[in-house]
Amino acid sequence: MKSVFINQHGDESVLQYGELPDPVAGPGQVLVEIRACALNHLDLWVRRGLPTLKIPMPHILGSDISGVVVRAGASVSHVEAGQEVIISPGVSCGYCEECLSGLDNNCREYGVIGEHVHGGYAQFIAVPAQNLVSKPPNLNFIEAASFPLTFLTAWHMLVANCHVRPGDWVLVLAAGSGVGVAAIQIAKLHNATVIAAAGSEAKLEKAKALGADFFINYEKQNFREEVRKLTAKRGVDIVFEHVGEKTWDDSIKSLAKGGKIVTCGATTGYRAMTDLRYVYFRNLKIFGNIMGSKSEVLRLAEFFKLGKFRPVIDRVLPLAEAREAHRILANREQFGKVVLEI
Ligand SMILES: [Zn+2]
Incomplete structure (x- = not known):
């Protein structure tokens, strides 16, 4: 698949546009064809490197993702191919006391898609089925990708x-x-x-x-x-x-x-x-405060569906221009979200 990835931490020049193997949806996971991925300041921190962050390379950035379900892995029953979705950006174990209390951002294994695991600067991603949220039908894919993390x-x-x-x-x-x-x-x-x-x-x-x-x-x-x-x-x-x-x-x-x-x-x-x-x-x-719980993303999607919140898009760039997108964010030239269209 086409993707933008890093092989080392550093300035914008470490963002490489090229081919990586397609991901495979394992048990409990879903393969999603990505339509849009919005940038966050977090992307810049991950690209530059953080003292506590140890991730295998190559790594794909990008935490705010919208797309279409391609297929569900084993033991996933509530998801269908063709479903339009956004992806809740937090991943956690799902069985500890914090997770079961709905406080999954306090899970010891909590991570963020695009930071700790592969993200959305790519054509496809495999994510846990519990991270899928139905895309509010009144938002297009660009708008839908713009809101989850922030x-x-x-x-x-x-x-x-x-x-x-x-x-x-x-x-x-x-x-x-x-x-x-x-x-x-x-x-x-x-x-x-x-x-x-x-x-x-x-x-x-x-x-x-x-x-x-x-x-x-x-x-x-x-x-x-x-x-x-x-x-x-x-x-x-x-x-x-x-x-x-x-x-x-x-x-x-x-x-x-x-x-x-x-x-x-x-x-x-x-x-x-x-x-x-x-x-x-x-x-x-x-x-x-780091992030929030998956249940809150479901509630937010409802507010967008009702038109109570407005997505704010600064500009849309093709995936291949991820370096330019990082430059815009680093210089704080934007108002609202910079989004990569895949
Ligand atoms: Zn947990």
Whole structure:
């Protein structure tokens, strides 16, 4: 099959376009013909290499996949050839206490498709049958590939961890990113008031179209001061963080008493400073978050089917242009998702 793979970690030049053997669906697995694969910032981290990540080479990147079922392996009964699907990006053992409690992202064997196992920069993939979710019929394959990882992560951050409620003030940092776009929509679905922060006016305009209520351009404005002004010095109930070192201190200090900060990334660096006086004097709560559960992907697909959420696509490129897609993401030129069409 045609695919884009890496034989070593490194810059964009390690992405190779070429042929790899077709995957085979083993027992409990399903072979899917991939139609689209959306990029995530995670793809860049995996390409560059992570200290704890040991994967066999060649490796195929890509976590957000849509496609059509080709055939089911042995002992799979609920899936049919020709079914249009999206693939839930998390894989786990399926039999430990965490998995059976619906907390599969806490499984000791938890992994992400495209990170720990082969992903979607290819014509075919074999995945566990339990990872298949019916494609919402109102979304095309490009749109369907654009939401699983980011919406799952943002949903788990805001709903499962922070219990976002009507009337909450939510500050979404890097509002133009994939998770930022999801966070705005999820917070609005829960009738929260959203402050979107981004580095350009164009990105803030698009955040407005998604329903955000207030806007901060943090290239020009100090977001902590702006939050104070907007909330009459009270602060926000929730900060949606994934920027890291550059914003963390101001994020902590933007919270109201009893406020919650939740993070799923450290794009600008991980050695962030936390002023502990704020944490205890203001009764703050800090949450870390990787992904969410498979059950949450099913719920998200329902919201897309009902038209409650909108996929946001920045641009679509052919598989062979994966290097260009990585370059766009690295330079943060996009608003929403960059998607490879297979
Ligand atoms: Zn498990």
